[in-house]
Amino acid sequence: MNAIGLNQILFLSTILFFIGVYGFLTRRNMITMLMSVELLLNSVNLNFIAFNKYLFPGKLDGIFFSLFIITIAAAEAAVAIAIIINLYRNHKSIDIDEADVMKY
Amino acid sequence: MSASVIIFYVLAAIIILGGVLSVTSRKIFRSAIYLLFSLIGIAGLYFYLDYEFIAAVQIVVYVGGIVVLLVFSIFLTHGSGEHMKQPNMWRALFSGLAALTGLILTLYIIGNQTFVSDNSTPMAPSVQNIGTQLVSVTSPGYSLPFELVSMLLLAALIGCIVIAIKPAKKADPKPLESNELRSRAENDTLTIENKTVA
Numbered sequence: 001m002n003a004i005g006l007n008q009i010l011f012l013s014t015i016l017f018f019i020g021v022y023g024f025l026t027r028r029n030m031i032t033m034l035m036s037v038e039l040l041l042n043s044v045n046l047n048f049i050a051f052n053k054y055l056f057p058g059k060l061d062g063i064f065f066s067l068f069i070i071t072i073a074a075a076e077a078a079v080a081i082a083i084i085i086n087l088y089r090n091h092k093s094i095d096i097d098e099a100d101v102m103k104y
Numbered sequence: 105m106s107a108s109v110i111i112f113y114v115l116a117a118i119i120i121l122g123g124v125l126s127v128t129s130r131k132i133f134r135s136a137i138y139l140l141f142s143l144i145g146i147a148g149l150y151f152y153l154d155y156e157f158i159a160a161v162q163i164v165v166y167v168g169g170i171v172v173l174l175v176f177s178i179f180l181t182h183g184s185g186e187h188m189k190q191p192n193m194w195r196a197l198f199s200g201l202a203a204l205t206g207l208i209l210t211l212y213i214i215g216n217q218t219f220v221s222d223n224s225t226p227m228a229p230s231v232q233n234i235g236t237q238l239v240s241v242t243s244p245g246y247s248l249p250f251e252l253v254s255m256l257l258l259a260a261l262i263g264c265i266v267i268a269i270k271p272a273k274k275a276d277p278k279p280l281e282s283n284e285l286r287s288r289a290e291n292d293t294l295t296i297e298n299k300t301v302a
């Protein structure tokens with residue numbers, strides 16, 4: 001029998017979410033900010049899966065939400081890295097404070 | 105304390121430790137590797153909850169795709185062994201304070217909340233059920249978001265190519281190049297003909 005309830009998983013995902021928030025606010029490097037965003041998205045996925053497992057076991061809605069979030073996260077990471085590499089090619093820096101010229 | 109509880113706390117420790125080290129490490133490559141451990145821990149948690157398909161997708165997409173992409177972008181943009189700048193002290197303090205406040209508030213709310221299950225008969229999260237519902241157009245069907253996501257992926261693919269492609273150099277005199285190629289090709293055919301004649 002499963003002794004771990006919904007609350008433990010929600011606590012875990014909350015802690016992970018705010019770790020991601022802290023990283024997103026403190027980091028000034030674009031790639032590490034992207035990593036923080038991945039942590040945020042993962043904690044949200046964990047929430048969806050836990051709610052599906054414990055509250056609505058007769059449906060699969062949480063799984064589909066997680067699948068779509070994973071897909072969108074992959075697309076977002078790909079586009080973001082393309083932008084970062086292009087920025088590095090033009091500015092020789094991917095620091096967010098130095099990327100203040102929004103033109104080519 | 106049963107074995108499943110111990111496994112859960114080990115997984116939780118891996119996830120949280122990986123996350124904390126990933127956002128605080130000053131070497132960017134190590135940061136990516138700690139993120140990898142955190143993501144693998146989450147995949148383990150999905151296995152723990154008996155959602156094998158999502159766990160497999162997590163490993164394939166995140167560990168096999170996104171982290172590899174991040175590592176390659178680090179290789180392209182950073183020198184090896186480079187330390188990142190220490191975050192500004194005030195900024196670190198206030199972001200830590202903001203994150204801590206949100207964390208305590210959310211934990212408090214979750215702790216006081218009672219969640220009610222709908223007690224329906226469990227549906228197995230098998231690949232067959234997921235696949236049937238994903239492309240179904242009847243009531244528990246998700247074909248519309250499926251199509252939307254496929255359009256989004258196509259747009260992201262084209263967008264990546266357009267953004268990351270190197271702009272062609274306009275200074276290259278094209279006609280000369282083609283003339284050069286043509287003369288080279290003529291030379292080649294000449295030598296080949298000479299050889300065949302010889």
